[in-house]
Every structure is written in C-alpha cells, then in structure tokens.
Amino acid sequence: MEDFNLETLVNPCIIERLGELYDKDPTYKKLIMEESAIFEELSEELPDEQADKLERYFEAANATSARKEILTYIQGMKDMFAWFKALSKN
Numbered sequence: 001m002e003d004f005n006l007e008t009l010v011n012p013c014i015i016e017r018l019g020e021l022y023d024k025d026p027t028y029k030k031l032i033m034e035e036s037a038i039f040e041e042l043s044e045e046l047p048d049e050q051a052d053k054l055e056r057y058f059e060a061a062n063a064t065s066a067r068k069e070i071l072t073y074i075q076g077m078k079d080m081f082a083w084f085k086a087l088s089k090n
Contacts, residue, residue: 014070
C-alpha cells in the first residue's frame with residue numbers, strides 16, 4: 001500500500017475543483033486583481049533587470065503557494081481517511 005500515491009490519483013480533480021471554487025469566489029477575484037495591479041505598477045516603475053527579478057519572484061511565490069494548497073488538500077484527504085478508518089473500528 002506504500003506505493004499508492006494519492007496525489008497522482010487526485011491531482012487533476014484537485015486542480016479542477018479548486019479552479020471552479022476560485023472562479024466563483026468574489027473575494028478571491030478581487031484580491032487577484034489587486035495583486036496583479038500592484039505587480040504591474042511595480043514592473044513598470046523598475047528598471048528591466050529588477051522587473052525581471054520581480055517577475056521571477058512573483059512566479060516562484062505563486063508556484064510555492066499552489067504547491068502548498070495541493071499539499072494541504074492532500075493532507076486533509078489523508079486525515080479524513082484516517083478519521084473514517086478510526087470511526088469504523090468502533
């Protein structure tokens with residue numbers, strides 16, 4: 001059972017479900033717009049080299065955040081399965 005990789009199995013579903021959730025959330029949409037506006041403003045004000053570094057940082061931070069979301073989602077599923085297993089023993 002150790003070879004079982006829950007993330008590989010559910011990752012496409014996670015991405016789709018979270019994407020749908022984000023699309024429906026007005027607060028998330030507002031925050032993304034604010035984030036993008038600030039990023040664009042900074043990018044325009046900085047020299048090219050610094051703007052490139054800022055863009056790489058922004059991409060890395062977003063990738064880190066996305067990975068954290070997936071790890072959290074997977075851990076929640078594992079915790080739920082463990083909880084159900086514990087309940088079924090009673």
